[in-house]
Amino acid sequence: xxxxxxxxxxxxxxxxxxxxxxxxxxxxxxxxxxxxxxxxxxxxxxxxxxxxxxxxxxxxxxxxxxxxxxxxxxxxxxxxxxxxxxxxxxxxxxxxxxxxxxxxxxxxxxxxx
Amino acid sequence: xxxxxxxxxxxxxxxxxxxxxxxxxxxxxxxxxxxxxxxxxxxxxxxxxxxxxxxxxxxxxxxxxxxxxxxxxxxxxxxxxxxxxxxxxxxxxxxxxxxxxxxxxxxxxxxxx
Numbered sequence: 001x002x003x004x005x006x007x008x009x010x011x012x013x014x015x016x017x018x019x020x021x022x023x024x025x026x027x028x029x030x031x032x033x034x035x036x037x038x039x040x041x042x043x044x045x046x047x048x049x050x051x052x053x054x055x056x057x058x059x060x061x062x063x064x065x066x067x068x069x070x071x072x073x074x075x076x077x078x079x080x081x082x083x084x085x086x087x088x089x090x091x092x093x094x095x096x097x098x099x100x101x102x103x104x105x106x107x108x109x110x111x112x113x
Numbered sequence: 114x115x116x117x118x119x120x121x122x123x124x125x126x127x128x129x130x131x132x133x134x135x136x137x138x139x140x141x142x143x144x145x146x147x148x149x150x151x152x153x154x155x156x157x158x159x160x161x162x163x164x165x166x167x168x169x170x171x172x173x174x175x176x177x178x179x180x181x182x183x184x185x186x187x188x189x190x191x192x193x194x195x196x197x198x199x200x201x202x203x204x205x206x207x208x209x210x211x212x213x214x215x216x217x218x219x220x221x222x223x224x225x226x
Contacts, residue, residue, distance in 0.1 A: 004156075006156075031212055033212055033213070033214070035214075035216075042216055042217070042218045042219065043157075043201065043203075043214075043216040043219075044216075045213045045214060045215070048210070048212050048213060050212075055210070055212070056209075056210045056212065056213050058213070090156055090157070092214075094212065101159060101162060102147075102159065102212070102214060103159060104149075104156035104157045104158070104159075105156050106155060106156045107155075107156050
């Protein structure tokens with residue numbers, strides 16, 4: 001069974017640009033969450049999607065947005081990139097009802113220069 | 114004060130030692146408790162998850178939750194060099210939502226031969 005797939009693995013962007021990251025969950029998993037990991041703040045929750053609807057949102061500015069498609073694949077977008085957005089962005093998927101069993105992808109490492 | 118506190122280490126032990134990793138938390142509404150292992154440049158890998166209080170064992174790993182003390186532990190028996198990684202505790206529940214994981218800072222573990 002394939003795991004959570006995130007693309008691309010690495011990205012370098014310039015301040016002010018926007019970026020879109022993609023996540024394909026484990027087959028059958030309908031809940032997809034996004035996290036940001038930095039050395040200073042650790043792992044922080046961005047948002048969660050289920051059935052194409054955002055169910056929960058963390059404390060991030062509106063420049064961070066996401067969406068989920070009917071096949072449960074998800075994308076997150078960051079607009080007007082800032083240097084502080086450099087981080088590892090992780091996607092996690094889980095089965096509905098199996099709280100606690102969230103499986104993470106390898107992440108996308110975003111560097112903003 | 115952070116909702117979840119975890120000593121970042123590093124923790125260095127000889128091969129074969131019993132390792133004890135711990136987290137404390139402040140939100141009494143947390144009901145789901147997880148331990149993840151993260152190797153360098155990889156996504157977090159789910160090791161154990163526990164609902165409410167109690168113990169759970171899986172091979173060399175034992176997770177304990179004491180909700181009365183707001184304290185969780187992960188024990189690793191017969192530690193191996195391959196266990197060298199960062200261990201992250203995570204929790205969820207209450208008004209934050211069950212799929213919103215709150216992570217500790219992670220403890221870096223090194224097991225030397």
